[in-house]
Amino acid sequence: MIETGIHELDELEQLVAGAGSRFEARTLCELACGEQCFPLRAIAFGNPDPSVPAIGIFGGVHGLERIGAQVVIAFLQSIVSRLRWDTTLNRQLERLRLVFVPVVNPGGMWRRTRANPNGVDLMRNAPLDAREKAPFLIGGHRLGPRLPWYRGPSAGPMEAETAAVCQLVDDELLSHRFSMVVDCHSGFGVSDRIWFPYAHTAEPVPHLAEMHALLEILDQTHSHHRYVFEPQSRQYLAHGDLWDYLYLRALEQADRVFLPLTLEMGSWLWVKKNPRQLFSRHGIFNPLIEHRRLRVLRRHLSWLDFMTRAASGHALWTPVGDERELHRQRAMQRWYGGPQ
Numbered sequence: 001m002i003e004t005g006i007h008e009l010d011e012l013e014q015l016v017a018g019a020g021s022r023f024e025a026r027t028l029c030e031l032a033c034g035e036q037c038f039p040l041r042a043i044a045f046g047n048p049d050p051s052v053p054a055i056g057i058f059g060g061v062h063g064l065e066r067i068g069a070q071v072v073i074a075f076l077q078s079i080v081s082r083l084r085w086d087t088t089l090n091r092q093l094e095r096l097r098l099v100f101v102p103v104v105n106p107g108g109m110w111r112r113t114r115a116n117p118n119g120v121d122l123m124r125n126a127p128l129d130a131r132e133k134a135p136f137l138i139g140g141h142r143l144g145p146r147l148p149w150y151r152g153p154s155a156g157p158m159e160a161e162t163a164a165v166c167q168l169v170d171d172e173l174l175s176h177r178f179s180m181v182v183d184c185h186s187g188f189g190v191s192d193r194i195w196f197p198y199a200h201t202a203e204p205v206p207h208l209a210e211m212h213a214l215l216e217i218l219d220q221t222h223s224h225h226r227y228v229f230e231p232q233s234r235q236y237l238a239h240g241d242l243w244d245y246l247y248l249r250a251l252e253q254a255d256r257v258f259l260p261l262t263l264e265m266g267s268w269l270w271v272k273k274n275p276r277q278l279f280s281r282h283g284i285f286n287p288l289i290e291h292r293r294l295r296v297l298r299r300h301l302s303w304l305d306f307m308t309r310a311a312s313g314h315a316l317w318t319p320v321g322d323e324r325e326l327h328r329q330r331a332m333q334r335w336y337g338g339p340q
Contacts, residue, residue: 116159
């Protein structure tokens, strides 16, 4: 195995090399970064039958947010280890498709930048404009790659990374009748947040009832969790949001349910406990003290395990009929201030 110089990517390659035939690993594309070339790797487990549910777990979309990739890799490692002895997990994967892309932006991780090597923010790169006014810069712009949150040129194609993710989602997730996504990020505020679409408009999503039902089973299963579960639009709107774009594509198939979620780990919790991190661009987005990093991994691995179980058992909690309308009304009251 040739080392890439990116710890997370090397760790992933070691995991792939040691797992043998336990999962399917493939390279979605090769990404040039100066004289370096990095693979965009995807790993899949379980049943590819479109009739079973699927869940995709992504990390490392922003190169500075290494803790997101580390959470995904740690969960992937736990899955590989448990497959050797956990009969319950093996049975679960007979009825579930599980897909990982732990490092979506290896070039940005190599360069220690939020954007990819072309200076493009991959979460602002989809061909989708905000319907209402998005905040200046942070909401995505086309002023140029020297500024953060650059969307890419207006007439240009999607970046190779985002195009590869879209193709993977089409092939592995939207091909299933029910699918979910978890995309792991860090750097927003003092609370750990779980965001669901929309980011491009303050309007509620058509699957608002399903999102509320998911929150309800999370509250019931982990009654003392500290996640703030909400639509992203409650915080800010953005152009080019990748998961909004893919969610809208999923809506074109009336018999499909696709629920994308973004985990935003509240990095200011780490900065508050270790103010010296403010003087490190890496420290603003990642816990620098090892015991805090391990604590972050443990906390979110439990939630990722919950999410895979929720995807597997979706038929038992997704609401139908009058129950679905009740969940929609309660969601409107919780997140949008009343009925519409």
